[in-house]
Amino acid sequence: PVPARRRVFFALWPDHATAGVLHSRAQALWTACGGRLMRRDTLHLTLAFLGEIPGAALDRLPRVAAQLEGTPFTLELDRVGSWHGHRIVWLAPKNIPPALTALVGRLGSALNAEGFELEARPFSPHVTLVRNARGAPPATEAEAVHWPVAAFSLLESVHRSGVAAYRLLGTWPLAG
Numbered sequence: 001p002v003p004a005r006r007r008v009f010f011a012l013w014p015d016h017a018t019a020g021v022l023h024s025r026a027q028a029l030w031t032a033c034g035g036r037l038m039r040r041d042t043l044h045l046t047l048a049f050l051g052e053i054p055g056a057a058l059d060r061l062p063r064v065a066a067q068l069e070g071t072p073f074t075l076e077l078d079r080v081g082s083w084h085g086h087r088i089v090w091l092a093p094k095n096i097p098p099a100l101t102a103l104v105g106r107l108g109s110a111l112n113a114e115g116f117e118l119e120a121r122p123f124s125p126h127v128t129l130v131r132n133a134r135g136a137p138p139a140t141e142a143e144a145v146h147w148p149v150a151a152f153s154l155l156e157s158v159h160r161s162g163v164a165a166y167r168l169l170g171t172w173p174l175a176g
């Protein structure tokens with residue numbers, strides 16, 4: 001039988017308070033741009049998108065994650081933008097913390113060393129807030145959302161009765 005393929009990615013998952021702030025920003029943008037508001041419990045920032053991998057390969061990912069070194073940092077999400085004719089409206093940091101760049105670099109190298117191929121898209125950290133928006137966001141600047149980051153997670157994209165959802169497979173602290 002063909003082994004089941006699983007769609008997985010590493011991401012920063014906001015704490016409850018940060019998710020709440022992100023969600024209220026998302027609601028305001030959605031009011032202005034229309035489209036589909038991302039659910040509060042799905043908001044995240046992707047670090048590395050692995051795409052569809054064989055189920056058996058999944059077992060190797062926790063070991064890769066556990067060996068990574070990282071340091072905690074604060075993300076200041078203060079830039080609003082859109083891609084694909086406004087279909088994706090997002091919040092991003094104007095300044096990318098060096099600790100985030102370092103984390104993504106180490107994660108990519110560790111995954112490549114384990115034989116995983118990553119999407120060639122250059123890393124462009126963002127939190128998608130609205131999909132299929134009908135118009136451009138009203139402003140390109142936002143009062144910063146302060147997001148304290150002290151861990152990173154592995155997620156699986158699943159579809160339950162046609163609704164996309166994410167399943168948390170693991171979380172690892174950013175520590176020495």
Ligand code: 2AM
Nearest residue numbers: 009044045046049088119121127128157
């Ligand atoms: P998006 O929000 O910009 O669509 C789960 O699908 C996560 O992986 C989302 O954060 C999504 O980003 C991201 N993602 C999907 N396809 C991707 C790709 N080809 N390269 C990088 N990230 C991708």
